[in-house]
Amino acid sequence: MDPMIRLILAQGMLGLNNGVFYAMLSLGLAVIFGLLNVVNFAHGALYMLGAFLALIMYSYMGAWIGMSDLSIGFWPSLILAPILVGCFGMLIERFMLRRLYKLDPIYSLLLTFGVTLVLQGLFINFFNASGTPYPGMPESLRGVVNLGFMMFPKYRLFVIVFSILVCFIVWYVIERTRIGSRLRAGTENPELVKAFGINVPLMVMLTFGFGTGLAGLAGVLAAPIYSVSPLMGANLIIVIFAVVVIGGMGSIAGAVVTGFTLGLVEGITKVFYAPAANTVIFLLMVIVLLVRPNGLFGRQG
């Protein structure tokens, strides 16, 4: 194989691996924005929380509760941590965000920004800011697979496949099922949906829990790859917002496709001019804002 093509494919795979996180996080943001009209700035912090919960369950919890043998592994964490993050999200919605719906959306953005700072501060205080590795990668996902053009870590391949599956399921539920149609209807005209006898406040709370749970899930998936640090979400959320702007606010399919694509673009840029890899997404954001301010998949405002 031509070494150039081989390089492009390899960087593409690594880029896709980042794209997975862009897609899952912007998907959660899009779901939340669609129904609640809230720009959830805390999304990055909840991603971080998911990673930390996995780490804590694996390495610390046993000692904290005096059972040093107790260690909850990756697979149970993959289910438990997103549920816990989702429940935390529901508490934020029920007791904080709900009070702000009648006000300008800037208030809910500020609130979620505040939540971010509090979470980050807490974790910097109790752990250190530099990051801790997650040692719990399951035995079955260690090692590499030969993709023909490169040796690729088994775990990363799992993350890519698993995330595509999750994104597809979320898209399917929202676009093709009865529950999803209620959600879409609630996005359009919550007052009428309520008048049909659907408990919209409950639906909003569950949706927020679901969206934040997705962030938690992404966090658990990220833990074995990146080091678990209080600022891991803060670094990512800026890119995620660029992804959301490019894809268009509130479009489910748009968020997913844009997330994966931009990961790829970022990876492949590394092949040609590595220093631009970190900025190419923002460059695209500027172009999209100039040409199509509603985003590539956005509804006309």
Add this chain to the structure above:
Amino acid sequence: MSSTTLTKPMLKIENLHAWYGESHVLHGINLELGEGQLITLLGRNGAGRSTTLRSIMGMVDKRTGSIQINGAEFINKPAHRITPEGRIGFCPEERGIFSSLNVEENLMLPPGVGDGGISIEELFEMFPNLANVRKRMGTRLSGGEQQMLAIARILRTGARLLLLDEITEGLAPVIVKTLGRVIRDLKARGYTIVLVEQNFRFAAPLADRHYIIEHGEVIDTIEAADVEASMDRLNHYLSV
């Protein structure tokens, strides 16, 4: 009120006041209708007819007074419990078709409120136009199709009390005629119906009683039997 006393009231509204924010829109509405009856709310635009329906549905910022459905008080119920507990089907003035949902999804959206809902197949028989556009998105429907969909989807739920707001507005005469046939059929099946209507010629042959609303109050009530004799009064109320 002769026709009222013959049947037990299904809907009874007393001294209903309603507000949107600071603005006081309804100033003590009183009306009632028995099971199986059809009443119309007539009046000029902005008189408070739609607001009366929206107040029943809990879609105003504040409401006081009394709204009884089958003897139970509804004035303090949260909006999402009014429809199931009152077995109400509400068809809003702007039709409320969801543009991101297709015809079938729109039809299936409202949860059931009781037994005796009309089946999907029968609804498509009742509104043949809809049967041909099952998978079409709500935005791509004509006004008539939207209106039929808005009525069909509340009939599916098993609602017994129908609140229909301006269903003939802006529609072609042939569709208005179809709707007239549907409403007559629904009445024959025993549905209880409140009709907000501009088109008196549409409403007159269907109604048991007409309520004239002005400035958020009922200013006159005309029984169906007295319509002939009251044409002058009616013309006076409805003329712009």
